Amino acid sequence: MLTNFFVHPFRSIFLITGNGFNTSTAFLKVYSLYICFRKKYDMSKRKKINFCRKPLQWAILLLLVYLLVRPFFDKQYISDFEAYCPFGGMQAFATFLANNTLACSMTLLQIAMGIALIAGTILVSKMFCSFICPIGFFTEFLGKWGKKLKMQYTFSGIPDRLLRSLKYILFFLTFYFTMTTSELFCKKYDPYYAVFSGFSVDVMVWYALAALFVTIAGSFFIHQFWCKYVCPLGAVANTFSFTLVFIIITGLYFLYNIVFQLHWSIYLAAIAISAYTIELLKMKTGFFPLFRVTRNPDKCTQCKICDKTCPMAIPVSSLTTVNHIDCHLCTDCVTQCPEKGALLINKRKLTFLPPLVVVILIVAALIFASITEIPTVNIRWGEPDQQKKSNVFIQEGLSSIKCFGSATSFIEQMKNVKGVTGVAAFVKSHSAKIYFDPKLTSPFAIRKAIFTPVITFISEPEKSKNTVTIAEIGIYNFLDANDELLFYEKLKQQGAFYGFETEFGEPIKIRIFFDNGKITPDMIVDIIEKEEIKLKIDGQELIEKTHFKVAQGEVRIADISKSVFYQRMFTPVDDTFNNFDSFSPEQLAVVEIVLPELLIPAMQDKLLYLESHLSGNDGIVRLQTQLNYDKPLLRIHYVIAKVQAKEVYKLLSDKKITVYYKKGKTEVMDNPFDIPLHK
Numbered sequence: 222m223l224t225n226f227f228v229h230p231f232r233s234i235f236l237i238t239g240n241g242f243n244t245s246t247a248f249l250k251v252y253s254l255y256i257c258f259r260k261k262y263d264m265s266k267r268k269k270i271n272f273c274r275k276p277l278q279w280a281i282l283l284l285l286v287y288l289l290v291r292p293f294f295d296k297q298y299i300s301d302f303e304a305y306c307p308f309g310g311m312q313a314f315a316t317f318l319a320n321n322t323l324a325c326s327m328t329l330l331q332i333a334m335g336i337a338l339i340a341g342t343i344l345v346s347k348m349f350c351s352f353i354c355p356i357g358f359f360t361e362f363l364g365k366w367g368k369k370l371k372m373q374y375t376f377s378g379i380p381d382r383l384l385r386s387l388k389y390i391l392f393f394l395t396f397y398f399t400m401t402t403s404e405l406f407c408k409k410y411d412p413y414y415a416v417f418s419g420f421s422v423d424v425m426v427w428y429a430l431a432a433l434f435v436t437i438a439g440s441f442f443i444h445q446f447w448c449k450y451v452c453p454l455g456a457v458a459n460t461f462s463f464t465l466v467f468i469i470i471t472g473l474y475f476l477y478n479i480v481f482q483l484h485w486s487i488y489l490a491a492i493a494i495s496a497y498t499i500e501l502l503k504m505k506t507g508f509f510p511l512f513r514v515t516r517n518p519d520k521c522t523q524c525k526i527c528d529k530t531c532p533m534a535i536p537v538s539s540l541t542t543v544n545h546i547d548c549h550l551c552t553d554c555v556t557q558c559p560e561k562g563a564l565l566i567n568k569r570k571l572t573f574l575p576p577l578v579v580v581i582l583i584v585a586a587l588i589f590a591s592i593t594e595i596p597t598v599n600i601r602w603g604e605p606d607q608q609k610k611s612n613v614f615i616q617e618g619l620s621s622i623k624c625f626g627s628a629t630s631f632i633e634q635m636k637n638v639k640g641v642t643g644v645a646a647f648v649k650s651h652s653a654k655i656y657f658d659p660k661l662t663s664p665f666a667i668r669k670a671i672f673t674p675v676i677t678f679i680s681e682p683e684k685s686k687n688t689v690t691i692a693e694i695g696i697y698n699f700l701d702a703n704d705e706l707l708f709y710e711k712l713k714q715q716g717a718f719y720g721f722e723t724e725f726g727e728p729i730k731i732r733i734f735f736d737n738g739k740i741t742p743d744m745i746v747d748i749i750e751k752e753e754i755k756l757k758i759d760g761q762e763l764i765e766k767t768h769f770k771v772a773q774g775e776v777r778i779a780d781i782s783k784s785v786f787y788q789r790m791f792t793p794v795d796d797t798f799n800n801f802d803s804f805s806p807e808q809l810a811v812v813e814i815v816l817p818e819l820l821i822p823a824m825q826d827k828l829l830y831l832e833s834h835l836s837g838n839d840g841i842v843r844l845q846t847q848l849n850y851d852k853p854l855l856r857i858h859y860v861i862a863k864v865q866a867k868e869v870y871k872l873l874s875d876k877k878i879t880v881y882y883k884k885g886k887t888e889v890m891d892n893p894f895d896i897p898l899h900k
């Protein structure tokens with residue numbers, strides 16, 4: 222009858238109710254069938270969904286899928302799979318504390334997430350592992366299949382204890398290399414980052430493949446292999462669970478450093494070794510975290526469902542308070558326990574608490590990160606007295622400050638500016654706080670030092686043109702190399718601009734060379750002030766925002782001859798090589814030829830190839846270009862004792878030249894210059 226009910230439900234109802242349809246009788250009969258079905262399949266024993274956990278885990282997974290898919294529909298969007306990573310944030314924070322620098326691409330958002338994780342671990346439990354971590358979600362799923370197929374093994378005793386050291390070793394190495402290089406070392410092997418970023422350039426393929434193999438195979442065959450034995454974030458979380466020990470070691474380190482100097486790597490090693498030792502000996506948390514699963518032995522029937530349910534294989538049924546180091550308060554055991562009140566959190570119905578705390582901490586971290594910013598690099602120099610008397614001003618619009626590397630370069634540039642005593646560079650807002658001695662310099666002088674005047678060639682005037690028009694204008698919000706690049710793109714994409722020169726001033730002075738038959742002064746203003754520019758980078762189209770503003774006033778226009786234009790675009794070169802400095806002027810001679818092609822900026826760029834070819838002869842030691850009125854000269858200096866002039870001419874006129882690259886690589890190519898063989 223039961224089978225019939227599912228195969229022919231309507232016919233069954235007809236049979237149950239007889240020929241006439243009596244609602245109450247029908248309901249009773251259907252209900253008795255349901256009871257029968259429930260008994261047969263024992264629905265009460267089916268797994269209940271942990272509504273406190275699963276929705277959060279699926280939400281994270283959906284977020285990752287969204288990040289993965291969005292770039293296919295939104296070409297402007299670049300997914301950042303590390304944007305919310307608390308582990309990256311912790312490394313960045315540690316780097317910041319040790320060196321006053323932030324790991325590249327790290328912002329306050331990740332740091333805030335890292336701090337939220339630490340706070341959550343100390344107060345509640347290792348909730349990141351149970352509710353957020355995508356690797357934990359995946360390895361738990363794999364583990365379930367390993368268990369179902371009866372292919373899973375649980376380590377215990379000495380192998381279990383020894384393997385637990387792996388995560389502390391990885392924790393130490395990851396922090397050590399990140400803090401010494403200011404680059405996130407975890408990116409090199411993190412299986413999550415490798416997969417979602419499509420093995421991006423930051424990933425060391427072999428490290429990541431090994432980690433991926435360990436994650437997949439380990440989790441399938443060995444119970445929670447990744448979480449228990451390998452995950453460095455698990456090691457960090459455990460370290461903070463042993464809060465008292467962490468505080469004591471940190472306190473001792475700071476006390477010792479008042480008198481002596483102890484490198485932070487010793488402190489890091491002490492933390493890792495102590496945490497591992499405590500885990501090894503106790504396998505329990507201490508006073509923290511404040512919340513734990515508690516079992517009421519009076520209500521517990523010893524059905525052991527909790528033991529089978531626990532993803533970390535903790536013997537819950539034998540404990541009254543679950544303070545096992547592996548417990549991450551996922552509350553699966555509480556959800557599955559069939560006896561009401563047998564498993565609780567801190568003896569109360571607080572199952573909702575861990576996910577609630579997770580959500581509150583994440584929201585708090587997001588809000589905190591959106592309203593504050595810490596510098597990517599913050600360095601002060603000069604005498605302490607000078608430091609005290611320093612003034613500070615904020616320079617915004619430094620769009621070339623994009624990461625740790627560019628922030629550091631900017632600071633190196635500032636170190637050469639007289640009177641500057643320190644810089645805090647901010648990647649997120651592309652700005653810098655510049656400290657300076659007001660007796661020696663001023664914000665105006667510093668802005669002048671930041672600015673590098675450029676002469677940029679865009680395209681050649683048409684052959685039929687004898688003149689080129691120049692417009693001289695003042696422009697605001699044009700400060701660094703990135704602005705120069707965006708400005709160049711703006712003009713280049715219009716197709717009738719030939720080049721531009723910049724000169725410092727407030728506003729910046731720019732002279733633009735263009736075809737007056739195609740472009741008018743009004744058009745120039747519109748082109749410059751347009752707020753968006755499309756760029757093509759690695760085949761991808763990106764839209765960049767620009768904020769250039771043309772200063773009020775006249776746009777000055779003049780015409781110049783084409784040859785004068787070429788002369789203005791000419792950039793002299795003077796390169797020395799092959800131990801030039803070791804020779805006296807008397808030991809050297811010069812070959813000089815007129816090379817008209819050098820007036821064309823594109824050909825000036827190709828001079829590097831010819832220079833490389835010449836440097837293959839160790840008797841040639843210097844290459845110069847000069848303008849002699851409107852004639853460009855190429856001057857090659859050679860050592861009389863090593864090479865003869867005719868050999869230099871021969872090398873210059875070679876149809877095929879050899880270009881030498883780094884690491885011993887060479888390339889043979891056509892000589893871009895057609896230089897006749899001089900006798």
Ligand code: SF4
Pocket residue numbers: 516520521522523524525526527528537538557558559560563564
């Ligand atoms: S705590 Fe609950 S699930 Fe665990 S053994 Fe007791 S009754 Fe069973």
Ligand code: SF4
Pocket residue numbers: 514530531532533534535537543547548549550551552553554555
């Ligand atoms: S003991 Fe309970 S809360 Fe802790 S990890 Fe196991 S199932 Fe999750």
